[in-house]
Amino acid sequence: MKNICFYFQIHQPHRLKRYRFFNIGGDHYYYDDFANEDFIQRVAEVSFVPANRLMLEMIKEYNGKFKAAFSISGVALDQMEIYAPEVIDGFKELADTGCVEFLSETQGHSLASLIDPEGFKKQVKEHDDKIESLFGQRPRIFRNTELIYSDDIAELVYDMGFAGMITPGAKRTLGWKSPNYVYKSAVQPKLKLLMRNPRFSDDIATRFSNYSWSEYPLTADKFINWIAATPKEEQVINLFMNYEALGNFQKKSSGIFDFMRALPRFAAEKNIGFATPSEVLNMLKPVDSISSMHPISWVGEERDISAWLGNTLQQEAFHKLYEVAERVGMSQSRRLLQDWNYLQSSDHFYYMGTKHDLPFSPYSSPYEAFNTYMNVLSDFKERVDAEFPSSIENEELNALLTTIHNQADEIDRLEDKIKKLEAKTKVSAPKATDEHAITPATIKEKKSAPAKKESKAKDVATVKAEDKVEPVTKVKTEPDKAIPMAKKATAKPAIKAKTESKPKATEKKPAPATKVKTKNK
C-alpha cells in the first residue's frame, strides 16, 4: 500500500527595521515589529488558520486516516505567540488528535549546521524543548533549515539521537534513483532519510494555480491517479511544502482547500493511505544509502546553498556573524541570546542574494539588505564585546566564567572557614594575641558592606551566601592556617565592592568577572 507523507513548513523571520550606521551603539532593538506583525497576521488569516481548520476537519472526517507533519521554526513560534496565538491553538488541537507529528529543526531557522556544530546542537535542543512544552511531543525526525543536507550534517543529526531526517530530493544526489523510497545516510547507516518528491510537491506548491501549465486545472482525482500510476514498489510519496502554499501562495479562490479536502477520498479509492514521517520510517526499510559531500537544499534550480551563501556579500555577513558564535555561547544574557537566534535566520542572507529576483525581500536591493544586516551585526558585536572584551582569549574567558560560575560555592567554602575560625577563636580567646582577636570582627564588618550591595544587584549567589552566615558549625581547624584564609576572604569582597561601585557595566555579572581576574593577577 502506498502512503502519502505530507510535511508542511512554517517559518517567518524577524525582519530587521531600517537600521543605519548611526544607530550603531545607540539602538539595540533591531526588528521591524510593525512589518512582522502585519506579515504574520496576514498569513495567519489567509493561510494558517483556515488550513489548520481544514486539517482538523479532514482528520475528523476520515477518522484519523489523514495524517500530516509540521515543522515550525522557533522564530515563527515566537512571533505567533505574540501576534497570532490562534494559530498555536490550532496546532495544539491538531496535536491532540494524535494524527500530527512535529519535526525538529533549529530554533532560529539558522544555517548553523554548516559552520557551528555546537551552536547547532544547542539550537535544536532549544527548539525541541519548545515544541514539547507547546504540543506535548518530542520530535523524533529532524528537518534542517531549507532541507539542507550533507554527510557532515547527517553525522551531527545522528549524534543528537534522531531516527530520521528529511532531505531534498535533489537530482544531484539521487541521480536516477526515485525519491519514493526510504534511504539511509552513507556515513551513518542508522539515520534514515526521507526524500522530497519534487514533482508532486511542486505540482501543489507552485504549479497549482498556474494557468499556463499544461495540466491546469489540477484536480484531486487526477493528482491521485498520477500517484497511483507510480511503480508498485514505490511505497511512499513525500509531499513537502511550505504551509503557506495553502491559502497564500495558492489563494483560496484557486480552490486549493477543496483540492486538499478531496484528496483523502480519492486516495482511499486507490488504496493509498497517509502517514507521518515517523510511521513511514517504522514501516519501510531503507533501500540504499545516499551520500552528499556538498550541502544540498530544496531551493533554486541548482538545489545548492547558493541562495544564501552564493555571493561574497552573503559569505562575508555569514562569517562575520559566526565569528562571535563561541563568545555568545558563553553569555547568559537572555536578550543577547535571543538576538543571536533571530540574527541567524537564513532569510537575512537570502535577502542579500544577487542571482535572482527576491520577491519576498523587504528590501529594495540586496545592498540595502547587506548594509542593514552589517550595521545591526556591528551593534550586536559591540554588545558582545562589552560583555566579554575581545582582548581576552576565549580560553582565558572560559576560565574566568568558570570562576564566576563557582563563586557562590567558593564563598560558601570560605564562609565555612570563617565560622570554623570564629569557633576556634572563641574557644582559644583567652590565649589569643591582640591581632588574633581583632581579625574576626574586621571580617564581619567588611563582609557585610559588599554583601548588601550585591544583594541589590540581585546576585542570588551572594544572597545565599549571606544567609549562610548565621548557622555555626563547630569544626576544629589548625589556628595557623586559619588566619591567612580569613585574610583571603576579606580581600575578595573588598574588590567586589570596588567594581560594584563603578557604574560602567551594563550587564551585571561579567564586568566584575574581569575585574576579579585582573586583581588576582
Added chain:
Amino acid sequence: MKALMFGWEFPPHILGGLGTASYGLTKGMAMQPDMDITFVIPKPRGDEDQSFLKIIGACNTPVVWRDVYWDYVSERLSKYMDPQEYYNMRDHIYADFSYMHTNDLGCIEFSGRYPDNLLEEINNYSIMAGVIARTHDYDIIHSHDWLTYPAGIHAKNILGKPLVIHVHATDFDRSRGNVNPQVYQMEKNGMDHADHIICVSNLTRQTVIEKYYQDPAKVTTVHNAVEPLSPEILAINTEKGIKDKVVTFLGRITMQKGPEYFVEAAARVLERAKHIQFVMAGSGDMMERMLYLAAEKGISDRFHFTGFLKGKQVYEMLKRSDVYVMPSVSEPFGISPLEAMQCSIPTIISKQSGCAEILDKAVKVDYWDVDAMADAIYSICTYDAMADFLSKEGKAEVDNIKWEYAGQKVRDIYNNLCK
C-alpha cells in the same frame, strides 16, 4: 543607409556627456557594414577621429559664394575635410546671405561652445544645414539634442526624409522645473516635427510624453552605453598617498547634480567615521555655496574641492577613489557612473538618474534620502565585502553595456521609418 546627423559636440573637445554619447553611438552604429554617417558639428578642431564617419564643420560650410582657389581652400580646410567637399557645398548655396557676417571663405563663424548668443548660433547652424542637405542625398536625418533640432527640421523639409531626434536631456532636467520658455519651445517644436523620438532613458521618455505631449508610440528608449577604456587610461596607476577612504563626487556642481545632498551625506558619515575623506571634483555655479555649506557643517578638513578636471585627470581622480557618488536630482542618463564602474569603483547613484534603469551592481538611493546615502557610503568604506562585490560585479556588468547594441536599436528604428 546614409544618415545625416546633427550634433553639437564631438570628442576630444567636449563639454558634457553629449559629446561622449554622440561618439559612442556613431562608433557603435558604424559597426554595421552598410552604415554611412555624416556628422555635423559647429566647429571641428581637426583632431577628431574620422575613421568611421565623416565630419562636416558648420564653420567650414559656405553660405555666401566666394571665388577662392583650390590651393587656398586646401590650405585652410584640409585639416578638417576634403577641400572638394567645400566646392560641392558652394554649388548648393540656396539664398543670399551676404548680409550676414561671414569670413573669407563665405562661412559663418561658430564658437562650438555654449556662448551667450547661443540662440543666434543655433539659428546660423540651421541656415548652413540647408546647404549640407542640398549637397548630398541622405536616407535619414538624426538630430542630437535641442540645439540641433531646428537644423534637423530644416534638413527634413529640404530632403523630405524622416527625422529622428535624440533627446539626451530636456530642459526639465537642467532647470529642476524652471523651464526656459524659449528652450522649451525649440524642444517641443523639434519633437512635434520628428518622425521618431529616441530618449536615453525611460525617465526622459516619460518627461517627453508628459511634459511635451508626445505620442508614446513615437517615443523609444535607447539607453546609452559606454566605450571600453583606452589602454592609456587603463595604464594610469595611482598610488594612494593616504590610508583614508576617498569618496568622490564628480561632475558639474550645478543644481541638477544635487551636490548639496552629497555634502549633507558627508556630514552625516563624518559624525561617526573618521577614516573617510570626501572630494567634490568639478566646477559649476553652486561651487561657492558648497564651500560655505561644508564649512557650515564643520567638515572642511575632510571635504575637498579639486576644481574642474579634464581628460586624464578625471580618471586619475576616479582611480584614487573608493566610492563614487552621483546624487543627481534629475539625470536623463548619466554616463559617469558607468565610467567609474569601468575603473572598478563601487558606485552609488540616485534612483532619479536614467542609468539606474540598466545598472544592478550599483547602490541606488533616492537623491533626497541622505540617510540612505550616508549609510551606503559608510557600508562600502567599512565592510570590505561590499566594496569588493560592487567593484568586481560592477565592472563585469558595465563591460557588457556596449554601444554596438545601442547602435543596433537605433538602426532598427531607422529601418522602420524608411520602410
